[in-house]
Amino acid sequence: MALVTPFKNKSVLILDDMPEARTSLRSQLGSLGCERIAVSATVKDALEQFKNERFDVILADYYLGGGTDGQQFLEYLRTRRIIGRGVLFVMVTAEKGYESVVTAAECLPDDYLLKPFTADVLKLRLERLLEKKLRLATIDKLQDKGDWAGVVKVCDDIIGARDRYLVDAMRIKGNALLASRRAEEALEFYRQMIARRPLPWARLGLSRALHQLGRDDECKESLAGLIRESPQLMAAYDLLGKVHVASGDPDAALGILDSACAIAPNSLARHRAVAAVAEDKGDFKRVEAALEKVVKKTRNTPLRETGDIARLGNAFTENGEPVKAVALIEEACKNFKSDAEDAHLAAVEAMAHQKAGNRDKAEAALTRALRTDTAHLPAGAAMAVAKACLTAGKRDEAHGILKTLVQTHPEAKALHDRVSTVLRAHGAGSVAEKLVAESIREIIQLNNEAVLKAKAGELTLAAEMLTRAAQRLPGNIQIVANAASALLFDVLTNGLDAEKVLQAQAFQKAVESRDPAYPKLAEIEDLLGRIRSTFIVGRK
Amino acid sequence: MEFADLAAITIHDVKNRLALLANRADAKGDAETVRGAMEAALTLTRLLVYYRSEKGQLQADIDAHVPADLLQELAAEAGRETSLALRFNAGDAPTLWFYDEALVRLVMRDALYNAMRHSRSAVTLQARLSGDCLEFAVLDDGPGFSGELLGQSLGMQALSREGTGLGLYLARRVARLHDSGGREGCVELRNEGGAVFCLRLPR
Numbered sequence: 001m002a003l004v005t006p007f008k009n010k011s012v013l014i015l016d017d018m019p020e021a022r023t024s025l026r027s028q029l030g031s032l033g034c035e036r037i038a039v040s041a042t043v044k045d046a047l048e049q050f051k052n053e054r055f056d057v058i059l060a061d062y063y064l065g066g067g068t069d070g071q072q073f074l075e076y077l078r079t080r081r082i083i084g085r086g087v088l089f090v091m092v093t094a095e096k097g098y099e100s101v102v103t104a105a106e107c108l109p110d111d112y113l114l115k116p117f118t119a120d121v122l123k124l125r126l127e128r129l130l131e132k133k134l135r136l137a138t139i140d141k142l143q144d145k146g147d148w149a150g151v152v153k154v155c156d157d158i159i160g161a162r163d164r165y166l167v168d169a170m171r172i173k174g175n176a177l178l179a180s181r182r183a184e185e186a187l188e189f190y191r192q193m194i195a196r197r198p199l200p201w202a203r204l205g206l207s208r209a210l211h212q213l214g215r216d217d218e219c220k221e222s223l224a225g226l227i228r229e230s231p232q233l234m235a236a237y238d239l240l241g242k243v244h245v246a247s248g249d250p251d252a253a254l255g256i257l258d259s260a261c262a263i264a265p266n267s268l269a270r271h272r273a274v275a276a277v278a279e280d281k282g283d284f285k286r287v288e289a290a291l292e293k294v295v296k297k298t299r300n301t302p303l304r305e306t307g308d309i310a311r312l313g314n315a316f317t318e319n320g321e322p323v324k325a326v327a328l329i330e331e332a333c334k335n336f337k338s339d340a341e342d343a344h345l346a347a348v349e350a351m352a353h354q355k356a357g358n359r360d361k362a363e364a365a366l367t368r369a370l371r372t373d374t375a376h377l378p379a380g381a382a383m384a385v386a387k388a389c390l391t392a393g394k395r396d397e398a399h400g401i402l403k404t405l406v407q408t409h410p411e412a413k414a415l416h417d418r419v420s421t422v423l424r425a426h427g428a429g430s431v432a433e434k435l436v437a438e439s440i441r442e443i444i445q446l447n448n449e450a451v452l453k454a455k456a457g458e459l460t461l462a463a464e465m466l467t468r469a470a471q472r473l474p475g476n477i478q479i480v481a482n483a484a485s486a487l488l489f490d491v492l493t494n495g496l497d498a499e500k501v502l503q504a505q506a507f508q509k510a511v512e513s514r515d516p517a518y519p520k521l522a523e524i525e526d527l528l529g530r531i532r533s534t535f536i537v538g539r540k
Numbered sequence: 541m542e543f544a545d546l547a548a549i550t551i552h553d554v555k556n557r558l559a560l561l562a563n564r565a566d567a568k569g570d571a572e573t574v575r576g577a578m579e580a581a582l583t584l585t586r587l588l589v590y591y592r593s594e595k596g597q598l599q600a601d602i603d604a605h606v607p608a609d610l611l612q613e614l615a616a617e618a619g620r621e622t623s624l625a626l627r628f629n630a631g632d633a634p635t636l637w638f639y640d641e642a643l644v645r646l647v648m649r650d651a652l653y654n655a656m657r658h659s660r661s662a663v664t665l666q667a668r669l670s671g672d673c674l675e676f677a678v679l680d681d682g683p684g685f686s687g688e689l690l691g692q693s694l695g696m697q698a699l700s701r702e703g704t705g706l707g708l709y710l711a712r713r714v715a716r717l718h719d720s721g722g723r724e725g726c727v728e729l730r731n732e733g734g735a736v737f738c739l740r741l742p743r
Binding site: 018020021024025027028031063094095096112114115116117118119120121124125128162163164166167168197199200201230231232 | 551552555556558559560561562563564566567574577578581585588599601602603604606609612613616617619620635636638642645720
């Protein structure tokens with residue numbers, strides 16, 4: 001029989017730790033006419049393959065051995081945007097059960113394939129899934145771009161057609177409404193959905209809408225009911241934990257996250273969430289317990305994160321075991337070159353040495369920590385460096401770092417509280433409120449001035465102001481995006497300036513890498529298009 | 541290590557080996573071995589599901605699925621492994637219905653292999669709307685269910701007619717897990733020119 005198959009041009013990656021299983025699946029795919037097949041035995045090797053190849057289909061076994069599983073692999077790929085929504089991910093497993101314990105909708109595989117299956121079944125299933133990807137391709141692209149209004153529109157068309165993709169389209173539409181914070185509409189949409197069929201994902205969506213609307217009591221009640229009836233739905237625990245934290249009840253949050261960990265003990269994200277809540281609360285015993293699990297599970301795997309080691313080291317120090325912290329960090333730096341340059345680790349090491357009474361070593365570690373421009377660090381790391389500075393009596397440096405941190409996240413109330421707490425803990429309570437308030441005021445004023453200048457036609461000045469601010473606060477996505485826009489407006493009005501366009505494009509790229517769905521990106525792209533058609537028409 | 545944990549790991553391991561065996565036989569066109577391996581794997585799945593059910597851990601993960609797809613896959617899987625005429629008829633089935641695909645697949649596969657053991661010449665897989673329920677059915681042209689089996693309602697009776705009865709017990713458990721608006725799913729057995737196994741799932 002001649003093979004005319006839809007698989008011929010599809011690039012497939014097989015991930016399975018068992019050699020016979022890889023061979024077997026490969027030959028099944030071969031019998032379907034698949035020609036582009038790559039195989040990997042480990043997550044590490046699979047990630048290497050992504051550097052050279054774009055895959056259309058990934059078939060990953062759930063059990064991978066060595067502390068990793070297919071679900072962790074999928075979460076890694078999706079959260080780091082290594083694969084878009086258009087890539088088909090199928091989890092291969094011997095039984096359904098443990099695997100259905102999943103974090104969030106975006107980390108669900110497209111399908112589960114239960115072993116054993118024949119080549120005929122594999123063919124039918126892949127055909128169907130590829131057909132679905134094709135039908136939802138427009139939506140996938142819009143979702144990857146974060147064009148939520150577009151997503152809702154296309155979903156409505158599919159819902160109107162009432163075909164086999166009806167419920168898929170409804171699920172995506174609900175998520176799009178929530179992602180674009182159209183909470184009232186989302187609430188009504190999920191209410192109608194639930195009246196027809198109270199599916200767990202619809203009930204979760206309803207709870208999300210309630211949370212967005214600030215109706216946290218109703219949200220908690222809704223989630224508690226959902227968890228009772230669908231105890232496998234991990235995302236419900238995650239949301240309930242978040243709502244408890246937001247309403248100032250970290251103990252309740254920890255309780256709920258603990259019960260989730262009991263059901264799905266392998267989920268790294270949840271142990272990390274426990275650590276984050278406990279750290280905020282100052283319960284470093286809990287931080288230590290949660291992160292020891294994470295560090296142990298991820299040791300020598302690509303899922304390892306330096307931040308976990310830094311936080312665990314900090315917990316050791318806080319728990320009165322600075323020597324243990326130093327040993328942990330030294331081991332990390334010995335085995336991973338990049339860790340030796342890591343500012344967060346160096347800051348934690350400095351604090352540990354300080355506590356252990358090794359002042360010279362503390363000084364040396366802090367010097368290493370300060371070698372990095374802290375404006376580029378994630379909030380937790382910047383905070384650690386500031387704390388190390390305060391511990392070593394370097395007040396000015398600490399205040400500078402904290403000011404930048406607040407200005408990078410001028411709307412993150414919880415973070416501002418943490419900044420105040422850190423300052424108070426180091427005897428700087430009097431400056432705490434002032435530092436936070438001043439930093440925020442300064443950033444609002446800067447934005448307002450730039451807008452006024454732009455409105456008054458002083459576009460070049462506005463662009464310069466924002467460019468300087470964006471270079472000082474590279475993590476403030478709003479400022480960086482505004483700087484890009486201002487530069488492009490300036491060019492459009494005052495004439496082509498290659499340097500300004502390049503700078504704007506660099507800002508655009510920075511915004512994209514942080515949040516490809518950032519709303520202002522559409523405006524930037526539009527401005528670039530207008531500049532192209534105004535100045536560069538006909539030039540190639 | 542608890543016996544149950546060890547058993548779970550062992551079952552998992554054996555299923556992986558059976559999968560390899562089935563695939564190797566499949567590649568050689570050895571339908572009989574494929575069927576043997578698939579049936580053995582099914583027996584183990586049943587055991588695991590039973591264990592979860594006894595521990596109170598069996599939950600239906602209900603979502604929207606396409607009934608016709610399920611029947612087509614079951615027919616494709618078993619069709620190569622039998623000389624019987626295997627038909628599937630989903631012409632009167634709704635496009636989408638709400639159920640736990642993995643559990644319903646287990647029940648239907650069990651009923652299908654059972655029918656294949658007793659049928660003379662043909663087995664039909666069917667999905668259709670019946671009242672306010674989706675009715676999945678397996679029809680054979682064999683001697684039919686025994687009077688004893690037709691008279692019983694719940695508990696551990698033999699669906700496999702020579703087996704442990706686990707299949708029917710689980711089918712009923714799975715049916716009951718599919719509740720909607722106060723109504724539960726159910727299993728019906730009847731004789732109608734052969735045995736007819738029905739799994740009815742409420743809207």
